[in-house]
Amino acid sequence: MPKPTILSSLADRFSRGETVVSAWCGLPDVSTAAILAQEDFDAVVLDMQHGPLTLGEAIRAIPLINAAGKPAIGRIPVGEFQNVSKLLDSGASGVIAPMINTLEDARTFAAYAKYPPLGERSWGSYGGLGASGLDPNSYLREANGFSLSFAMIETREAMAILDDILALDGIDAVFVGPSDLSIALFGGQRIDATAPEVDEAIKHIVARASAVGKPVAVYAPSAERAKAALDLGAKMVTVMSDTALLRSAAQRALGIVRG
Template sequence: MSAQTLRDRLAGGRPLFMSWSMLPGTLGAELLAQQPWDACVIDMQHGLIGYQEARDMAATVMALDKPTVVRVPVGAHGLMGRVLDIGVEGLIAPMVNTGEDARALAAATKYPPVGERSWGAYRAIGSAGLGQEDYLAAANGLAVSFAMIETRTALDNLDEIAATPGIDGLFVGPNDLTISLTGGTSLDAMGTPEVREAISLIAAKASENGLVAGIYCGTPDFALTHAELGYSFLAVGTDRGFLAEGAANALARLGRG
C-alpha cells in the first residue's frame, strides 16, 4: 500500500499521469516507478506478460511506494482476485460492455456485501499493515475497480454500468472504441467526431455517478487534452514506446534515423 493511496490521490483534484508497462521484467518496471509518475500500470491484456511476471512487477513497483494498477485480460474474473491479492491499488477490466459485465467485475473485486471476492489476500494484508478484520473492513475502499468503456454496446449500456455498485471508475479505450464505432475501419479517435462525443459523454457519466474518469492516452498531448476534459486518471505511452523513442533518438543523432 503506498503512503498516499491511489484513492486519496484521485480525490486530490489533480490529474494523475501513469506509465504503462507492456514488457515483462521487474527492472524496467522499477526504472519507470522511480520516475515521477503518479502511478504505474502493468498491462496483462496486451502486454505480453504472464501472471508470474505481473506479480513480480507489481511487487517491485509497490515496493517503491508507488500506486500500482493492473489491467487484466478480457473476462478474467478468476484472475482478478489473484491480482488484488498481491495488494495492488487498482484494477482495470477491459471490454465491460453490459450491466452484467459490470456486476461480474464488481463481484470479482469487492468483498460482500458489495461483491463476492474471496478471502485469502495475505500478501496484501501484510502490505497494508492492517490486521485481518481491519483489512476486511477496508478492502473494498483500498483498490479501485475500473470498467473499460470501449465499444458501442458499452455506450448503449453506460448508465447501467456506471450505476453498478462496486465500480469505482470508467476507463476509456480510445483505440477499441474507435474501431467499434467505425465498424473496424479506423484507429483515428480524434478524427472521428462520434468518438470525441463518446469520450465527453463518458466523462460526464463518470462525474454524475461519482466515478473516476480514466483514459488510455497514446501521447502526452492526448493526455493533456483529456485532463482538461475532466479525465483524472490518464495512462500515457508505454514502455515499448519509451524504449523505442529513446533508442531512435540516439540512432538519429548517429545519422541512422
C-alpha cells in the first residue's frame, strides 16, 4: 500500500520528535504562499482569521504549497468549523482553530476534523485524496492520523481546561497565540507577547502537552522569538508573517541604500 507523502510529512515529523519551522501567510495573492513554500520552510500556514485571505484563496494556494513538497496548514476564523473539512478535503495537512475556550469548542472542532468513528467529517476529499497517494478506503482509514487539528490556547479560559482539551482524542496538538495570551494574562490592560509571564505560560503548556505526547506550536512575530519558543520546548514555530517579512526586508534594503 503506498504511504501518504506530503500530507503525512507534518505528522511524521512530530512522531519523530522533530521541530517544524513554518512560514505564515495572510496576503490574498496565492503566489506569496507559493514563493515561501519554495524556501527552506518546513510548512506554510494560511491565515484566514486576520487579514484579507479568504477560504477560496487558501484552497487555491494549498496545491501550490503541496507542489513545492511542503505541507499546508490553514487557520480558520473564530468558530467557522464548517471550513475545517473543506481545507482538509483540498489537501491541507492540518487546521488551526482559534479561541478554543470550552470543551464544546474543542469537541466541535475535532468532529469536523476527523472521520467516524472518531469524528463526523463527511466524505468529499479531492485534493487531499489525490495528494495522499492512497486509494479512497485507505485514505478513509488513515486520514485521521495525518490530518492534524491544532486547538489554539490563548485565553485564561483555555488555560484552565488545558488538560481536558489535551485529553480529547480528536485534538492532535495545541497552538499558542502569544499576543492574545498576553492580553488575557494582563487582564486586557496591555499586549506584550515577549513578556516573562507569556514565556512561563508557554512552558506550562509545553509541560502539560508533553506529558500526553502532543506537540505545541507557537506563533512568533520575529526570528528571535521563534528561536526562543523552540528553546522553551515548542515543536513548531511560525516565523513572522508574509507582511512582516516583506516590510523587514524592505527596511533592511533601504537602510543599506540610504545609509
